Structures are given as structure tokens and as C-alpha cells.
Amino acid sequence: MIRVEGLRVRAGNFLLGEIDLEVKSGEIHVLLGPTGSGKSTLLEAVIGLRTPEAGRILLEGHDLTRVPVEKRGLGYLPQDLALFPHLSVRENILYGLKIRKRPCDGFVSELCRILDISHFLERRVTSLSGGERQRVALARALAPGFRHLLLDEPFSALHQGLRRELWDLLSELRHRYGLTVLLVTHDLKEAFFLGDTVSVIFEGRLEASGPPERLYRKPPSLRMARFFGLRNLFPGRITGEGRVEVPSLGTVLRVTSTPSFRSKIYVGIHPEDVLVVRDKYLRPDQENLLSARLVNLRSEGPQVRVVFKGEGGGLLEVILPDLARSKLDLSPGRRLRLSLPPERIFLLEGKE
Incomplete structure (x- = not known):
């Protein structure tokens, strides 16, 4: 387990803290946030590259x-990988063992086999592709036998297919060797694919921590919802218990809870949670129905992103499987019925 308590770190004019964080043994814990939020500063403090003003690690x-x-007994993989260009792959991997005066054992050979790098151990790292260099850097970080691994955006320079391959590989290594991983990224897909726990950092402050599905489904703040790329955020007004008026959609919605907020509220729903309902499939108990006009449609491979305009002029994004394009006759200008399931709606306080 890695625990950070009341950590405060200054980097030039930037101040990180105070940060309290717990990385449980055997989990992949992701530090997520926009560029410049303090993710790498926190990681560098944990590895020992920055000295905290206060707090403990x-x-x-x-x-x-x-x-x-x-x-410190921590494996570290920086964003630039920091491989030695004048050394061979083998020499890079064994570097950590050499400076610690440890012998090369069967673990290193097994690691090279799993990472599929055994066949080019004698090559210079300058001759390797991006994905090959990533695998070598992972091997070097783990070769001394460390079971705690810190990764600073190691996959950001790779194309999507290769990144997905390395995500799978990291997951396999974590399970095989019982690794505890602290990983920095600004990539939502990477965070949600790899993370058992995700901690979101904004402007040097820890905004929230928790399982990625929970943070995504019910973001705790308006700022986090926007960082997650959610556009379906509409000013609203609570009109009664479980009722919220949304003028931009021209409707009053039933919601499962109406918390007490001091400032104005925003109503949110993820685009994949909005239902497009054909008239012949309307149920008598269908809730939160509204009529909207299709104004834009964009294909995204296996899915299609559709934008509807509500009665009050608000734009509502909906994600549907590509098959729905023909089934629902999705053509611009057409008016369709949408349903917003109450259990999928969340309310946020109207402040950043």
C-alpha cells in the first residue's frame, strides 16, 4: 500500500496540496486530470524527485x-521512458540490477518472455519502434523485483491500437506479479479501462476519488462532468420533491432525489442513457418524455452521435448503435420522442 498524508509540494509558482491519497495493495490507481493539474508533481514527490513542504509518503x-x-523500492516509468540510447536492450533492462549489485535471475528472463522482447535483447534501443521501447522500459522498471510501479503517462505517444495492447499487457503483469500501480494520465479511456480507483486532480487539489464507474455515472461536480466531456448539462430549477424544471428542454423532469443546493443547479445525463422511443413502443408508464428535433448526426464507427434540439432550444446529445440509423430513420429535421430515465439523471450544484 502507498499512502500520502497531507502532502504539499511546491514547483515554481505551482502549489500541490494538501493531498491525502491511498493506493491499495494490488490495485491500479489512476491519477486523472487536465494538463498542468499537478498529477506528475504528485508522482514525482512519491518517487522522490521532489521534496515536499509538508506531509508524509x-x-x-x-x-x-x-x-x-x-x-525507496519503487519502479518508475517516466513519460519519456529515459532509456539509455548508447546501451543495448539487455543492458538497459539490467541497469537497475547492476547498480544494486543484484544477480540476473529467472524472473528477468520470464519478464522478457511475457513482454515479448527476448528476440531483440542485443539491439540498441534507438532501433526500436515506440511500442517496443515501451515494453523495454516496463521490463527495466520491474527487473529489480519491485512490486510497486509508478507510471507517468507512458502510453500517451502511441496510437490507439498499440495503447490498448499495452493496457492489456499492464493488466496481465499486475495480476501475475501482484503489482501495485500508480498511473498518471489525462486520457479518460485509459483511466476507465485500467483503473480500479481513479483520483481526479484539478489545479493542485484532489477533487474526488473512487471507482471509475461511480465517478463517471454520478460526477460529484460540474467541473468534473465537463472534464469527462459531458455536454448534456442544463440549468434547472427544483419545483417540488423529485421534480426539476428544465427550461432549455421545455419540460419538467422527475428525478430520484432533489438535494439542497445553495446556488443554481444543473441537470445532467450521459448521451448513452437517453432513449429514442418510437411511437408504437411507447409504454403507458414511460417517464420524462419530450419531443425534440434532430439537428445533427455524426457516425463514430460502431455508433452514431445524434444531436437533438429541445422545445426550449437546448441541445441534447444521444449516442446510439449505428444500426439505429436505419431502424429509426435518423434524418435531420425529423422530430422524435426522447425519454430520460429518472435513475440516470443526476443533479449538480451550479458552480465550477
Whole structure:
């Protein structure tokens, strides 16, 4: 387990903190946030590249705050990989063992086999592709036998197909060797694919931590919902218990809860949760029905993103399987019925 308690770190004019964070043993914990939010600063403090102004860093209960980098027992993979260009693949992988005066054992050979790099151990790293360099860097970080791995956006320079391949590989390594991983990214797909726990950082402050599905489904703040790319956010007004008026959609919606907010509220729903309902399939108990006009449609491979305009002029995004394009006759200008399931609607306080 890695625990961060009340950590405050200054990097030039930027201040991170105070941060409290717990990375459970055996999990992949993702630090997510926009560029410049402080994710890498936090990771660098944990590995020992930055000295905190306050707070503690604990590894399995042992205080590492003033321990030198080389004695922390943490594997580290920076964004630029930091491979030595004048060394071969084998020499890069064994570098950590050499400086720690440890022998090369069967674990390193097994690691190279799993990472599929055994056949080019004698090549220079300058001759490798991007994906090959990533695998070599992973091998070097794990070769000393570390079971705690810190990764700083290691896959950001790779194309989507290769990134997905390396995500699978990292997951396999985590399960095979019982790794505890702290990973920095600004990529939502990467965070939600890999993370058992996701911690979101904005402007040097920890906004929220939790399972990725929970944070995505019910973002705790308007700022986080927008960072997740959600456009279906509409000003609303609570008109009674379980009722919210949404002028831009020209309707009053039933919701499952109406919390007390001091400022104005926003009503949110994810585009994949909005239902397009054909008249012949309307149920008597169908809730939160509204009529909207289709104004835009964009194909995204296996799915289609459709934009509807509500009675009050608000734009509502809907994601449907591509098959729905012909089934529903999705053509611009057509008016269709939409249903917003109450259990999928969430309310947010109207402040950033």
C-alpha cells in the first residue's frame, strides 16, 4: 500500500496540496486530470524527485518522505521512458540490477518472455519502434523485483491500437506479479479501462476519488462532468420533491432525489442513457418524455452521435448503435420522442 498524508509540494509558482491519497495493495490507481493539474508533481514527490513542504509518503507503513530515490523500492516509468540510447536492450533492462549489485535471475528472463522482447535483447534501443521501447522500459522498471510501479503517462505517444495492447499487457503483469500501480494520465479511456480507483486532480487539489464507474455515472461536480466531456448539462430549477424544471428542454423532469443546493443547479445525463422511443413502443408508464428535433448526426464507427434540439432550444446529445440509423430513420429535421430515465439523471450544484 502507498499512502500520502497531507502532502504539499511546491514547483515554481505551482502549489500541490494538501493531498491525502491511498493506493491499495494490488490495485491500479489512476491519477486523472487536465494538463498542468499537478498529477506528475504528485508522482514525482512519491518517487522522490521532489521534496515536499509538508506531509508524509508511506510505503507499506514505512515513512519514505526523506528516503533517497534509489532506496525507496519503487519502479518508475517516466513519460519519456529515459532509456539509455548508447546501451543495448539487455543492458538497459539490467541497469537497475547492476547498480544494486543484484544477480540476473529467472524472473528477468520470464519478464522478457511475457513482454515479448527476448528476440531483440542485443539491439540498441534507438532501433526500436515506440511500442517496443515501451515494453523495454516496463521490463527495466520491474527487473529489480519491485512490486510497486509508478507510471507517468507512458502510453500517451502511441496510437490507439498499440495503447490498448499495452493496457492489456499492464493488466496481465499486475495480476501475475501482484503489482501495485500508480498511473498518471489525462486520457479518460485509459483511466476507465485500467483503473480500479481513479483520483481526479484539478489545479493542485484532489477533487474526488473512487471507482471509475461511480465517478463517471454520478460526477460529484460540474467541473468534473465537463472534464469527462459531458455536454448534456442544463440549468434547472427544483419545483417540488423529485421534480426539476428544465427550461432549455421545455419540460419538467422527475428525478430520484432533489438535494439542497445553495446556488443554481444543473441537470445532467450521459448521451448513452437517453432513449429514442418510437411511437408504437411507447409504454403507458414511460417517464420524462419530450419531443425534440434532430439537428445533427455524426457516425463514430460502431455508433452514431445524434444531436437533438429541445422545445426550449437546448441541445441534447444521444449516442446510439449505428444500426439505429436505419431502424429509426435518423434524418435531420425529423422530430422524435426522447425519454430520460429518472435513475440516470443526476443533479449538480451550479458552480465550477
